[in-house]
Amino acid sequence: MEIFQLLEYDFFRNAFLAAFLMSITCGIIGTYIVARRMVFISGGITHASFGGVGISYFFGWPPMAGAAVFALIAAITTENLTRKKVIRNDSLIAVMWSLGMAIGIIFIYLTPGYAPNLMSFLFGSIITVTTTDLILMLALTLVVMLFFILFYRIILFVSFDEQFAKTRGIPVMLVNYTLIILVALTIVLSIRVAGIILVLSLLTIPQNAANLFTSNFSRIIIWSVILGFIGAFSGLLVSYYLNIPSGATIIFSLVTIYVLGRAIKAISSQRRILSK
Amino acid sequence: MDQPLISLSNIDAGYNGKTALKGVNFEIFKGDFIGVIGPNGGGKTTLLRVILELIKPSKGKIKRYIEKSDIGYLPQVNQFDDKFPITVSDVVLSGMTKGINLKRKRNASAEKRVEETLNRVGVDALKNRPIGELSGGELQRTMLARAIISVPELLVLDEPNTYVDNRFEQELYRILKELNETMAILLVSHDVGTISPYIKTIACINKSLHYHPSNEISIDQLKVYNCPIEMVTHGTVPHRVIGEHKSD
Ligand SMILES: Nc1ncnc2c1ncn2[C@@H]1O[C@H](COP(=O)(O)OP(=O)(O)OP(=O)(O)O)[C@@H](O)[C@H]1O
Numbered sequence: 001m002e003i004f005q006l007l008e009y010d011f012f013r014n015a016f017l018a019a020f021l022m023s024i025t026c027g028i029i030g031t032y033i034v035a036r037r038m039v040f041i042s043g044g045i046t047h048a049s050f051g052g053v054g055i056s057y058f059f060g061w062p063p064m065a066g067a068a069v070f071a072l073i074a075a076i077t078t079e080n081l082t083r084k085k086v087i088r089n090d091s092l093i094a095v096m097w098s099l100g101m102a103i104g105i106i107f108i109y110l111t112p113g114y115a116p117n118l119m120s121f122l123f124g125s126i127i128t129v130t131t132t133d134l135i136l137m138l139a140l141t142l143v144v145m146l147f148f149i150l151f152y153r154i155i156l157f158v159s160f161d162e163q164f165a166k167t168r169g170i171p172v173m174l175v176n177y178t179l180i181i182l183v184a185l186t187i188v189l190s191i192r193v194a195g196i197i198l199v200l201s202l203l204t205i206p207q208n209a210a211n212l213f214t215s216n217f218s219r220i221i222i223w224s225v226i227l228g229f230i231g232a233f234s235g236l237l238v239s240y241y242l243n244i245p246s247g248a249t250i251i252f253s254l255v256t257i258y259v260l261g262r263a264i265k266a267i268s269s270q271r272r273i274l275s276k
Numbered sequence: 277m278d279q280p281l282i283s284l285s286n287i288d289a290g291y292n293g294k295t296a297l298k299g300v301n302f303e304i305f306k307g308d309f310i311g312v313i314g315p316n317g318g319g320k321t322t323l324l325r326v327i328l329e330l331i332k333p334s335k336g337k338i339k340r341y342i343e344k345s346d347i348g349y350l351p352q353v354n355q356f357d358d359k360f361p362i363t364v365s366d367v368v369l370s371g372m373t374k375g376i377n378l379k380r381k382r383n384a385s386a387e388k389r390v391e392e393t394l395n396r397v398g399v400d401a402l403k404n405r406p407i408g409e410l411s412g413g414e415l416q417r418t419m420l421a422r423a424i425i426s427v428p429e430l431l432v433l434d435e436p437n438t439y440v441d442n443r444f445e446q447e448l449y450r451i452l453k454e455l456n457e458t459m460a461i462l463l464v465s466h467d468v469g470t471i472s473p474y475i476k477t478i479a480c481i482n483k484s485l486h487y488h489p490s491n492e493i494s495i496d497q498l499k500v501y502n503c504p505i506e507m508v509t510h511g512t513v514p515h516r517v518i519g520e521h522k523s524d
């Protein structure tokens with residue numbers, strides 16, 4: 001079947017749009033996460049959100065709403081306690097990480113009957129993205145883009161050297177909290193695409209591939225968006241034709257892109273050495 | 277010399293209830309060039325943080341007679357991530373920010389200022405390099421450029437001579453002497469032997485602060501001040517720790 005014919009199907013068009021929107025959001029937010037070495041924090045937020053999924057199943061609420069609440073609580077707690085140095089950052093994250101998963105599992109087991117979409121939360125299912133999901137993704141993408149376009153340098157300066165930024169009168173706390181909230185929301189919406197277990201790769205693999213060729217924050221963002229989209233779209237196609245969960249195929253495509261990037265880099269630097 | 281730029285009176289400061297500074301009285305005036313010395317953990321960085329209002333003192337009063345943005349700051353090397361994906365020119369540009377400014381396009385005059393400042397510290401050729409690809413000394417020069425681009429009234433430098441080779445160290449002191457004509461300077465070093473010959477006065481910190489109103493200090497005086505510092509002197513300089521360089 002032609003790719004363009006596929007786009008005539010509602011489900012495929014939705015999946016395509018979701019891949020497009022989340023490539024933009026994850027490209028931007030992922031660059032922030034990677035540059036600021038917040039990958040582990042993001043993992044904590046991701047897994048904590050599973051607690052919200054479990055509770056929502058139990059009470060019959062929309063799971064994504066529960067996930068969002070838990071992710072936000074985890075994000076704000078991390079930011080807050082890290083600042084006060086109450087507990088070591090990585091230990092705190094590890095606690096949140098496993099506590100979230102534990103709460104999720106407890107409530108899912110307490111819920112009578114079969115948890116229908118559990119697999120799609122764990123591994124993602126971009127094929128079942130609804131119009132509501134898309135509207136939320138569009139809103140988040142617009143907010144993230146606007147925030148980064150308006151405050152690009154402020155974000156860059158705070159991320160690089162918080163203390164110095166403070167001496168220049170930048171409201172560092174406000175910037176940090178806004179960003180951690182955007183990180184949490186991005187993670188929750190990305191769970192639709194790649195699932196709790198795989199979501200971290202959407203936020204890190206494109207960035208690391210881009211980082212092979214540039215160390216400039218804004219260029220890493222742009223290349224992450226492009227590579228993220230290529231990975232998501234090709235993963236989507238593979239998923240459709242081979243009938244494999246999309247989260248896994250998308251991650252596999254992204255890793256392939258990264259490996260190709262490494263190979264290209266190795267070859268080109270070898271060439272440079274030889275031509276000297 | 278009537279009004280200071282900033283004055284600290286009876287300041288206590290520390291972290292999580294642990295005191296790092298006790299009963300500090302200190303004033304900085306226009307034209308000052310103060311060398312701050314003291315052992316590792318003596319509270320030098322903490323003093324700078326108090327002056328920059330990065331930490332709140334638990335006791336005492338700070339009076340600032342200049343704007344906060346009129347203080348230039350070069351932090352100690354371990355404060356930021358030296359592999360962060362940011363270019364030299366962006367780092368230097370951050371020294372020009374003042375609060376939140378929505379103008380995100382870099383205008384030509386800012387661009388020119390960045391170039392001039394980089395030129396002044398001798399790294400103009402590295403303008404578009406990410407900082408992760410700089411040597412330690414090149415990074416320090418970049419940080420100096422960031423600290424002085426706003427032409428502050430007071431410049432505070434936390435061990436700017438770390439990683440810097442001897443040639444740039446001399447150059448650094450020459451630049452600082454020049455800058456001192458228009459701004460007061462507070463220069464921290466834990467190593468008295470390599471502190472600038474151009475400093476005018478010395479503050480010695482070991483939890484408490486002793487101000488020494490000349491640029492010569494003897495080992496005996498340091499002992500009196502309870503200020504054990506690393507003695508890295510060149511040749512045998514038994515008593516005079518810091519002396520005026522012979523005019524060259
Ligand atoms: N962020 C912090 N949290 C807790 N304690 C701190 C912190 N920073 C410094 N201290 C403690 O405060 C005291 C003073 O530290 P400070 O950094 O001011 O010393 P310093 O004179 O700058 O030392 P160095 O020469 O090593 O830079 C030390 O005992 C140190 O352990």
Ligand SMILES: [Mg+2]
Pocket residue numbers: 320321322352434
């Ligand atoms: Mg220090």
